[in-house]
Amino acid sequence: MTDLFDPLELRDTTVPNRVMVSPMCQYSCDARDGRATEWHHVHLGSRAVGGAGLVVAEATAVEKRGRITPEDLGIWNDDQADALARTTRFVKEQGAVPGIQLAHAGRKASTSRPWDGSRPLYPDDGGWEVVGPSGDPWPYEDDDGERVDAPPTREMDQGDIEQVIDSFRTAAERARDAGFEVAEVHAAHGYLLHEFLSPVTNHRAGDYGGDFEGRTRLTREVTEAVREVWPDGKPVFVRISGTDWFDDRESWTVEQSARLADRLAGIGADLIDVSSGGIAPGSWPEQAGPNYQLPLAETVRETSESDIAVGTVGGITTPEQAQAVVANDRADLAIVGRQFLRDPYFGLRAADALDATDEVTGPPQYRRGFGF
């Protein structure tokens, strides 16, 4: 039996336990320049202090137009990478592994922050040109459910596609040089790569549209580009939406997710992080209770032919739940989002609750607060 506080070995990298901090946008780059601030350092650093084995930085834009909001983190230039280096050092000093999610927001780019209404931003209002696999924009609505005007989405041409692949590659090089040890490709939640995967948003003809092969091509080529520059001993993850949650129209399904997992395993991905939804309004589960995405992760794990590792995220809030996911062999990694916002020390608390304090070094400064 595997326990939550058993290490996870991926290539030559040892993640000291099976608790990962899910990437969570902080919308906190003050100068709108994509550079990490004190906020990011403390946010990520605290969760490493708090006992997580793997701390993954938020969706970090590989090119400027790939930000969701002007305040998103970016890694399209060296200054941005330099600003992250002290955080990766600190996370490692705490015994945790630093990871980064590499992202492009596609047609969901150029909005205000959630606490400013997540409204579409026009170029003369601090926004920028939005691109996607096809020309239909995200259907923005106001609080009363009425459609609101949004800037157009431009269908990407071959040059744009090559530029995006190249941006992921150079972003991965910068992330590697900044000290990150896990690169996660963001192919979920209705952002650019998921928009290519799903027939809900991909209406293209040609190489990057149409059938499974065409729709998955960009995600595969991006993962290949990241793998090419990521050190051989270090793992690459891909976060996918396991399903679009639509049964009334052609969409992305868990069966396609398992097929994609096999293809990604074949090009050197090491773990599939299975989330769900986000491709269009209504693309959510009816209920998002405890472990709500675990059946998707299990299906990917059981029905894919490769033995690629699988992580589950969604509705994990207690140590016992995280332990059960791993101990019952339902997934290899328990990925925790909002509970880490409520409790940065969830990892230490879990070690305490599960009697695993021998497995955790923990910061000596906090020893008297916990049982290690």
Ligand code: FNR
């Ligand atoms: C998120 N989520 C998210 N997902 C992702 O892949 N990249 C990201 O940058 C973000 N950003 C983000 C910000 C905030 C504030 C929240 C709450 C969530 C989704 C997140 O990683 C996770 O998948 C979901 O929150 C579900 O897990 P929990 O919260 O139920 O553990």
